[in-house]
Amino acid sequence: MGGQLVPSAFVSGQINTAIANSSWIRRMFEEGVTLREKLGAENVFDLSIGNPVLEPPQKFRDNLKKLAANPPPGIHRYMSNAGFPDAREEVAGYISGSHGIKVAADDVVLTCGAAGASNIFMRTVLEPGDEVIVLPPYFVEYGAYVSQHGGRIVPVPTDDKFMPDLDAIRAAITAKTRAIILNSPNNPTGVIYPKDIYAKLGNILRDASEKQGRPVFMISDEPYRRLAFDDVEIGSVLTSYENAIVMSSFSKDLGLAGERIGFVTPTPLMSKEARQTLVNGLIMTNRTLGYLNAPAIIQKAIIGATGQTVDMDWYRERRDMLYSGLVDCGLDVVRPQGAFFAFPKTPAGVDDMEFTAKLKEEGVLVVPGRGFGRANHVRLSYVAEKKTLEKALNKIQGVIRGLKK
Structure with missing residues (x-):
């Protein structure tokens, strides 16, 4: 031996x-x-x-009981890798109401939680060596989501109140910058970014996109969007910048962390052709990375419950x-x-x-x-x-x- x-x-x-x-x-x-x-x-x-x-919430639990007692035919079979059409319609309505802009169901891809959304997005858009800006303190798994698809994170410090420093972000952008990840309400600080930050950042990224000849994405990772206090109003990336992406889950607002139900969608401000190309890429990577689709039963169970907390x-x-x-x-x-x-x-x-x-x-x-x-x-x-x-x-x-x- x-x-x-x-x-x-x-x-x-x-x-x-x-x-x-x-x-x-x-x-x-x-x-x-x-x-x-x-x-x-x-x-x-x-x-x-x-x-x-x-x-x-009770609505989700009631839905689950009905599905268990009388499951729709075919609910346990393969489906479109983007998710059931009625579940995508439900989530599109939820996003539209949250962001104040009409999102089409065809632009929503249902995923295995926000982590699944992050991974399929990075796999879809990153070239080897691409950079993704993160804002410390940030959710630590961002580094893995980016690196395992050929990119690397570039931390750009925030101020003493954990707010983005726009000048520092502008200075950190290079020819390899592909995206920036925002997280508000934030894990781990609980801070919420001012509403106007997205439009200001959009101007910076717009200039960078034009120089590169390819989009620099503004990604909003927002599983805590509906867990906000003190009547603080949360802004929207989808209404602020034409290369914006929202990825999220229902882990926190519906208490479904173990069910792995999330989504990713581009802004309707993106051209129809670009949205279709991007969504097609997300659907393919959802399949080829092995996620296939979010759990079938849970897709159906959230219908009618996404507006609750x-x-x-x-x-x-x-x-x-x-x-x-x-x-x-x-x-x-x-x-x-x-x-x-x-x-x-x-x-x-x-x-x-x-x-x-x-x-x-x-x-x-x-x-x-x-x-x-x-x-x-x-x-x-x-x-x-x-x-x-x-x-x-x-x-x-x-x-x-x-x-x-």
């Missing part, structure tokens, strides 16, 4: 690197499993993962509780306007890794900011019971007091 092969030889170099730099969110989630075994579940306060806990008061109360508690602890934190996260700075002189470790010793799980491209911050999710938040805040306050000694 020959010598034993090293474990790293069993996967590609790119995957070895990806494993080493794997998502801090999932890493902390796994830490929670170990910590519960060690300390007991009642002594662990997991604020690391934004896993929706509220049940879907889970209980927003539940999230709002916890947002207020966590934000006030962090401020009382003396942490510098931007008030979240949406989603279900807060992203405070770590105490002075303490980096995010040390602060995360100190909190873990007390049973509190958070995610270090470097996992989102912005060190010396931590992300906390307020998808938790009030008692859990209260105990976690007490622990955080104790850790901060200890650091000051």
Whole structure:
């Protein structure tokens, strides 16, 4: 027998690197499993993962019961890779109402969540070496979605309120820039970008597109679009720029994270011929990447339910509780306007890794900011019971007091 092969030889170099730099969110989630075994579940306060806990709206559940009791003929068979026509019509209506512009059902491709939408879009538009601008802090998986289809991300810093710096974005654009990803309401900060940012950014990207002779896309990744508080109005990329793309899911607003139902669509401002070419590409990559289509039963179950949300008061109360508690602890934190996260700075002189470790010793799980491209911050999710938040805040306050000694 020959010598034993090293474990790293069993996967590609790119995957070895990806494993080493794997998502801090999932890493902390796994830490929670170990910590519960060690300390007991009642002594662990997991604020690391934004896993929706509220049940879907009644309309969705009623639809699901009807489908289970009396399934339409053929619902378990192959379908168009873009999705069922009536489900695409439903989602097109939802997008049209949310963005204030008429979106055609033929321009909507239903996907296996927002992650599926991101992957098929990147596969469709990226050439080897293309660049995609991201705005730290950003959802860490963007890097994987781009790199596994031949591109690379280019982080462009935001300001101290996590707002895009248009001058910095303009300076970062090169001949290889293919897109920019926006995420508002934002994961991990909860901030919402001003409405006028999209038109201003559109002017910058329009100039870049003309110079390149190909579109530079403005991508809005918006699974938290309907989780906004304080009557803050959210702008629309679809009405602001002719090369805009929306990708999203119903994971958060309908509480369907496990059902993998999402979508991607170009703006109606794009020419009909360009939309058709792009959508054809998305449908093909949906198939060839192995997603095929979003789950059939769930496509049917969302019909009539897309305009609803889970209980927003539940999230709002916890947002207020966590934000006030962090401020009382003396942490510098931007008030979240949406989603279900807060992203405070770590105490002075303490980096995010040390602060995360100190909190873990007390049973509190958070995610270090470097996992989102912005060190010396931590992300906390307020998808938790009030008692859990209260105990976690007490622990955080104790850790901060200890650091000051």
